Amino acid sequence: MTSEDVIHSFFVPAFRTKQDVLPGRYTTTWFTPTKPGKYHLFCAEYCGTSHSGMTGWVYVMEPRDYQNWLSGGATEGSLAENGKKLFEQLACNNCHKEDNSGRGPTLIGLFGKQVQLAGGAAVKADEAYFRESILQPQAKVVSGFEPVMPTFQGLVTEEQVVQLVEYVKSLGPKPGTGPVDSGRKPATKNR
Ligand SMILES: [Cu+2]
Numbered sequence: 001m002t003s004e005d006v007i008h009s010f011f012v013p014a015f016r017t018k019q020d021v022l023p024g025r026y027t028t029t030w031f032t033p034t035k036p037g038k039y040h041l042f043c044a045e046y047c048g049t050s051h052s053g054m055t056g057w058v059y060v061m062e063p064r065d066y067q068n069w070l071s072g073g074a075t076e077g078s079l080a081e082n083g084k085k086l087f088e089q090l091a092c093n094n095c096h097k098e099d100n101s102g103r104g105p106t107l108i109g110l111f112g113k114q115v116q117l118a119g120g121a122a123v124k125a126d127e128a129y130f131r132e133s134i135l136q137p138q139a140k141v142v143s144g145f146e147p148v149m150p151t152f153q154g155l156v157t158e159e160q161v162v163q164l165v166e167y168v169k170s171l172g173p174k175p176g177t178g179p180v181d182s183g184r185k186p187a188t189k190n191r
Pocket residue numbers: 007008009043044045046047051054
């Protein structure tokens with residue numbers, strides 16, 4: 001879970017579970033419900049004028065009912081599958097090529113690795129880094145690459161950002177690979 005604006009809090013009273021939802025960070029929550037039913041969920045952190053409308057339902061189903069619901073076309077693919085489609089629609093793959101020959105670094109096997117940045121710093125390739133790189137690509141430029149990526153701020157919804165992030169997560173890391181090396185020499189100014 002993440003927020004595009006202020007701090008919210010995901011709260012399901014019946015499950016006695018509550019987790020803050022923060023801008024710039026991804027948080028996770030999970031629980032094992034024991035009884036099928038329909039349970040209220042709330043935002044439990046005052047977040048603005050529409051706070052009182054920030055509610056929803058969690059549906060707990062028997063496995064068979066859940067399978068029925070799934071096959072009824074209630075969902076169209078996983079987050080990662082939708083992210084892959086979006087990645088192609090937005091032509092991200094023109095620059096982020098699988099073989100690292102594009103204008104941007106390859107994203108294969110990236111999730112969870114340390115990334116060497118231009119200027120010498122390093123950053124962990126986590127969800128927050130992916131999100132920032134989609135919305136503010138110039139914030140952390142990978143060593144060996146030019147800061148040429150345009151921002152996708154305003155072009156993708158928060159839900160689409162989540163889909164893209166899940167897609168990149170689904171690309172790796174591949175087991176047994178070492179830290180990510182961009183495979184390129186650092187960019188020089190006089191090129
Ligand atoms: Cu809220």
